[in-house]
Amino acid sequence: MKFFPESTLYQIEFDKIKELLAAHAKTEFARLKANNLRIHTKKEFIERELQQTNEYKSLQQAGLYFPNDFQVNISKEIKLLGIPGASLSGEQFLLIRRLTGNTSNIFRWFDTERRTAYPALTQVITDLYYEKVIREMIDDILDETGVVKDNASEALFAIRQNLFRKRNELRRAFDRIVSKLAKQGYLADIEESFMNGRRVLAVFAEQKRMVKGILHGESDSRRTSFIEPEETTELNNQVFSLEYEESREVFRILRELTQKLSVYAPLLKSYFEVAGEFDFIRAKAKLAEDMNGSYPQVQDRALVKLINAYHPLLYLYNKKAGKPTIPVNLQLTDEHRILVISGPNAGGKTVTLKTIALLQVMMQSGLLVSASPDSEMGIFKQMMIHIGDTQSLEFELSTYSSHLKNMKHFMENANGKTLFFIDELGSGSDPNLGGAFAEVIMEELAFKHAFGIVTTHYLNLKVMANKVKGIINGAMQFDEKNLLPLYKLQVGQPGSSYTFSIAERIGLDKKLIARARKLVDENHFRLDKMLNSTEQDLQAIDREKARLAILIKENEVLKKQMQQTLDKEQHRQETEKLKLQNKISEEKIAYLKDMERRLKAMVIEWRKAEDKDAVVKTIQALLFNQKDKMQAEKRQKKMNEKFEEVGGEIKIGDKVRMRQNRQVGIVKELRGKKAMLQVGLVPITVELKDLVVVRDRVEE
DSSP: OEEESTTHHHHTTHHHHHHHHHHHOOSHHHHHHHHTOOOOOOHHHHHHHHHHHHHHHHHHHTTOOOOOOOOOOOHHHHHHHTSTTOOOOHHHHHHHHHHHHHHHHHHHHSOHHHHHHOHHHHGGGTTOOOOTHHHHHHHHHBOTTSOBOGGGOHHHHHHHHHHHHHHHHHHHHHHHHHHHHHHHTOEEEEEEEEETTEEEEEEEGGGGGGSOEEEEEEOTTSSEEEEEEHHHHHHHHHHHHHHHHHHHHHHHHHHHHHHHHGGGHHHHHHHHHHHHHHHHHHHHHHHHHHTTOBOOEEOSSSOEEEEEEOOHHHHHHHHHHTOOOOOEEEEEOSSSOEEEEEOOTTSSHHHHHHHHHHHHHHHHTTOOBSSOTTOEEOOOSEEEEEOSOOOBTTTTBOHHHHHHHHHHHHHHHOOTTEEEEESSTTTTSOHHHHHHHHHHHHHHHHHTTOEEEEEOOOHHHHHHTTTSTTEEEEEEEEETTTTEEEEEEEETSOOOOOHHHHHHHTTOOHHHHHHHHHHSOHHHHHHHHHHHHHHHHHHHHHHHHHHHHHHHHHHHHHHHHHHHHHHHHHHHHHHHHHHHHHHHHHHHHHHHHHHHHHHHHHHHHHHHOSOHHHHHHHHHHHHHOHHHHHHHHHHHHHHHTTEEEOOSOOOTTOEEEETTTOOEEEEEEEETTEEEEEETTEEEEEEGGGEEEEEEOOOO
């Protein structure tokens, strides 16, 4: 993205955003990326970075842990690894091992489900693979403290075995000497020490000639001499020689390991960059959480549609101070490309201008913006800005000359992919002449199809906004009653500068104000007064709209509650209906089962009976006299109410009740687990488990 002038990013305070981002970074890699944040003009790059940040933000908000804990800068170690003949130390290899372990954790975290849930974060490791051999090669040579293992080579094993024996021999010999000299009273309180890597005796200075050996030095007070006894000199030499051999073998092993791992230097560099990249994404997500950042809809065309947008730095300041921040809502499209904002000084015009500029740069650099996620933001290829006094002493340019020089650059270089911001267009010159030039500049920028925001007090610019295609008016609202700015942008209508109202607010003499009014052109004054009145009317309409919105919201809540009540009642009625249907169905099923049992019994009876006609008549009565049968059953049920259950073992002659249809009969015969009953004229065979013994109910 191109910027004019070069100080654009500084003027819109983008450097402060980068400082906040860098403060969240834990790695040097991420801090460097934050300080050199790239501003893209290609949609795929912008969307990828925005989506990565948004996905990591959702991780943090869900309280999920992402396993990226490597923060050490080992770029030099990785570079050294690729240099032929170089050798890394054990501690440096441990750092590489930690890096590979960190990469392993990241790859394990991205299982199939998470790769689907977080596609943008997955892209960071898409072209990468985890090589476990690196960690295995280091573990074969080094222990967890970075010391080369004894079995790293046969030579090292032999050296350390010999060194262990010599040290033990030296220790025993030294202990004998210490014990002997201590009894003779030659040794100081500390008895022994180490100097130049060799074990020595701490001997009283006056007794040093009594101990044969090599003098290595004296204490600061000269009261103690440090002597290596001659009995241990040879052993000390042997230990020293073995230690030297050990260090040479360790160095050889580490250099050999360095050479083996050198082929993985590019892969380890990728691991290092991945750790830094995820830390950078985490820093962007933390910054987004601080400033309530969201992922807007990105369009690959010139467009600005911001909903409830905040200046991020102002939002952070007000949040810390416990004060609210007034959001901005505006839209720049092909039909309305340039917004002319008017209104009183200190009303928020410049803050609004800087808010839009800063959010646009943040979005194109992959940072979530402090605006509603329903916002739509296009992509611009150049940004031009003119804010404040740009008077140049070096080139002897006045404020207005500098202003015109910048406007010349704007008009010559602006196009349909340009987003410009001009604060106080035309200021610094005669109002009539400056206003005329301002109109020409505005018309030319509109002709070039550039997008932008202009702040002004010039009345002629407010008027032309309604005449020139592509230019619209906007105003910062002002509370005339309390004479206080509201810091709220109203798009569609020009605003008054409230010159005389502000003069009254600061207590200027009313006579002076009246004299000033007489000096103003009557039409000009009448138009400004009309704008003033219109703006106040719009504010009243806004308040009424807000009140109506609350009432509509309350009405929606009541409507929802009423619908829930109706749904509950309907559900209750449906449930009752189903219960009734189920009850009828159960009765029908019981009736059909009873009918089946009776028919089976009748078939058996027909086979046995000599008078087959009588049985056939009974079957006909059962099948074709359903109404009479149902009435008979009702009478039977009423009759059953005359009995009470007794329970117990069923015997021939007992009165029993069938559990299914509650009919009562007399047991005529027992057949294993079944009983034959006499129910009226019809004999029925029923399983014993479906019967219960009853007796006549005694009237109380």
